[in-house]
Amino acid sequence: MDEAQRLDAVFAALANPTRRAILARLAQGEATVNILAAPFAMSLPAISKHLRVLEQAELITRSKDAQFRPCKLNPDRLRDVVHWTEQYRHIWNARFDAMAKEIAEMKGSSDGTGMGDDHT
Amino acid sequence: MDEAQRLDAVFAALANPTRRAILARLAQGEATVNILAAPFAMSLPAISKHLRVLEQAELITRSKDAQFRPCKLNPDRLRDVVHWTEQYRHIWNARFDAMAKEIAEMKGSSDGTGMGDDHT
DNA sequence: TGTTTAATTATCTAACTGGTTTAATATAGT
DNA sequence: ACTATATTAAACCAGTTAGATAATTAAACA
Secondary structure: OOHHHHEEEHHHOOOOOHHHHHHHHHHOOOOOHHHHOOOOOOOHHHHHHHHHHHHHOEEEEEEEEEOEEEEEEEEHHHHHHHHHHOHHHHHHHHHHHHHHHHHHHOOOOOOOOOOOOOOO | OOOHHHHHHHHHOOOOHHHHHHHHHHHOOOEEEEHOOOOOOOOOHHHHHHHHHHHHHEEEEEEOOOOOOOOOOOHHHHHHHHHHHHHOOHHHHHHHHHHHHHHHHHHHHOOOOOOOOOEE
8 A cells, every 4th residue: 555545544544533532542552442442322343343444544453362352553654644744844834934023023123032943 | 613523624634635635736835726626637526626625624725816716725724633643742752762772772882872862 | 061251244324425517607808 | 798717516426434233253261
């Protein structure tokens, strides 16, 4: 699977509040399907499906321990998301610069803010 | 709309390569629907729909200029995405620390890597 | 061996998505 | 007024999604 398809799967997996909540839970450590399902007013098969979506997006990995399938967060795909956003960082930096400039001008100083342009 | 619903819409909008490409194009500046549609082997109404999805997710804003509807990127929602990922940063930092430690141990030095723990 | 526990598979349904084509709207230009 | 351009709306279709319930697999336990 190439980069684009991987991002498709990751973003689609994240576009659901149940799945994001599951990830948030897994950020605190491994958990079984039943443990993950507990907080939700939803059938177990429904959770099972959500986990499959997360697994196929490689946001989690699953192992086997007797009849349990402990789930574990895979941070790599989350890093992919952060990495994808990097290409837009210069835009909000530009905005920030514009704001800083306006503030400086309102203060009537050349640069009274102490705000440099050292954000990359 | 609350935070969760907004993230639903944003992630769903991003889960499509055409829409991500449109955003990438808009990162270089405003553009009309026709200009945005040009690179794609897809009907204009299809692009129009993608733009509506992006607009409803507030990833873009649209204005009016005669018969044109110039589109502009809204960085705020992309910042929301970055912000959402922050809650997982400590996990890959932990991984990074573990790696750095292993490398240091392989080198047999107490800390020969020059790698500090100053990543937040 | 039979029972309980953990999880998945199968099947179904309603709603949504991503595309199409055709038709409509709105503005500009002649 | 007519025509061309830019864009959206309407209607349609195939495929996917998020949920449900019922049935099945697999391992542990008594």
